[in-house]
Amino acid sequence: MDVSSGTLRIAHVSDVHVPSRLGAEWRRMLFNKRITGWANVLLRRGRVHRRAFLTAVLEEAAARSDHVVVTGDVTNLAHESEYREARRLLDEVARRVDVTVVPGNHDIYLPSVGRTRRFPHHFAPFAASERPALAVTLPAGDYPLVKLRGPVAIIGLSSAVPRPPFVAGGVIGHQQLAALERLLRLPEVASRTPVLLVHHPPVDGRSRVARLRDGLLDADRLRRAVDRLPRGLLLFGHVHARSHVALGTSTGTLDVVSASGAALDHPDPRVRAGFNLYEVAGDGTVARVESFALDASGTGFSRVPMPVRAVS
Numbered sequence: 001m002d003v004s005s006g007t008l009r010i011a012h013v014s015d016v017h018v019p020s021r022l023g024a025e026w027r028r029m030l031f032n033k034r035i036t037g038w039a040n041v042l043l044r045r046g047r048v049h050r051r052a053f054l055t056a057v058l059e060e061a062a063a064r065s066d067h068v069v070v071t072g073d074v075t076n077l078a079h080e081s082e083y084r085e086a087r088r089l090l091d092e093v094a095r096r097v098d099v100t101v102v103p104g105n106h107d108i109y110l111p112s113v114g115r116t117r118r119f120p121h122h123f124a125p126f127a128a129s130e131r132p133a134l135a136v137t138l139p140a141g142d143y144p145l146v147k148l149r150g151p152v153a154i155i156g157l158s159s160a161v162p163r164p165p166f167v168a169g170g171v172i173g174h175q176q177l178a179a180l181e182r183l184l185r186l187p188e189v190a191s192r193t194p195v196l197l198v199h200h201p202p203v204d205g206r207s208r209v210a211r212l213r214d215g216l217l218d219a220d221r222l223r224r225a226v227d228r229l230p231r232g233l234l235l236f237g238h239v240h241a242r243s244h245v246a247l248g249t250s251t252g253t254l255d256v257v258s259a260s261g262a263a264l265d266h267p268d269p270r271v272r273a274g275f276n277l278y279e280v281a282g283d284g285t286v287a288r289v290e291s292f293a294l295d296a297s298g299t300g301f302s303r304v305p306m307p308v309r310a311v312s
C-alpha cells in the first residue's frame with residue numbers, strides 16, 4: 001500500500017489451471033469425472049495453457065500490486081501434484097505481496113476432494129479470515145473470508161461444489177449468502193470499499209441453458225445480497241475472458257470484472273493471458289480498473305481496453 005496516499009493496488013489473476021503431471025496419478029482418473037476433465041485438457045486446454053506465460057503473469061502481477069487475488073481454478077483436475085505445484089507458485093508470489101485465493105470448480109473436482117478438504121489443506125494461508133466466526137464450513141473451506149487492508153475489505157466467497165460430468169456450474173448457497181450479509185453489516189467492513197471474490201459469474205448474459213450448465217446458479221441471490229453497496233468491486237473468473245460491467249445497485253454502482261485465464265495463449269486480446277489491476281484510493285474510491293495482456297514476445301505486457309457495459 002502507498003502509505004502517503006493510502007491507495008491499495010490489487011492485481012487479479014484467475015483460472016491458473018496448473019497442469020496435471022500424469023504418471024502416478026492416471027489410475028485415479030479411471031471411473032470418475034477426471035476422465036472427462038482430462039479429455040478436456042487434451043482437446044482444448046492443454047494446447048493453449050503455457051507455463052512460461054503463467055510465470056510471467058504472476059511475476060508482473062506481484063510487481064505491480066500490494067495484494068494478488070486469485071478467483072479460482074488454480075488446479076486443473078484437483079490432483080495432489082497440481083495442488084502442491086500451485087502452492088509452490090503462490091508461495092513465490094506471497095514472498096513479495098499479500099495473496100488471497102478462492103476456489104473454482106476445478107479445485108474441487110470430485111466429492112472426495114471436498115470430503116478430504118484438499119483445498120483448505122493446501123491453501124489455508126491464502127484463505128484465512130479475520131472474522132472466522134462468521135464463516136460457514138463448506139467442501140472447499142470456511143467462507144466467506146474477510147481481510148481488512150487499508151481502505152478495502154477483501155471478501156472471498158466459495159461457489160465451488162462437486163458437479164456431475166460435463167456440468168461446471170457453481171452455487172454459493174443460502175447459508176454462505178446469509179453469512180455474507182452479516183459480514184457486510186459489520187462496522188469495520190461497512191466503512192470500507194468491498195472487493196468481493198467469487199469464481200463463477202455474478203452477471204451472465206448467456207442463455208439459460210448455458211447458465212444452468214456452467215453458470216452461478218444463485219447469481220440473483222448474490223446480487224440481492226450486495227444490492228445495498230454504494231460502491232466496490234465484484235471480481236470473478238471461470239469464463240476465461242476479460243469483461244467489465246457497471247452493475248447498478250439501490251445506492252450506487254459496483255464494478256463487476258472478470259479476468260482472463262492466467263496462462264492462455266490465444267490471439268483474442270480479451271482472452272489472452274494476463275491480469276487485471278485495480279486501485280482503491282485512501283478515501284475508498286475505485287480509482288483504477290485496467291487489464292493487461294502478454295504481448296507476442298511472451299515477456300512484455302500491454303494494456304487491453306475493457307469497454308464498460310451498464311447493467312441494472
Ligand SMILES: [Fe+2]
Nearest residue numbers: 073104105238
Ligand atoms: Fe471454472
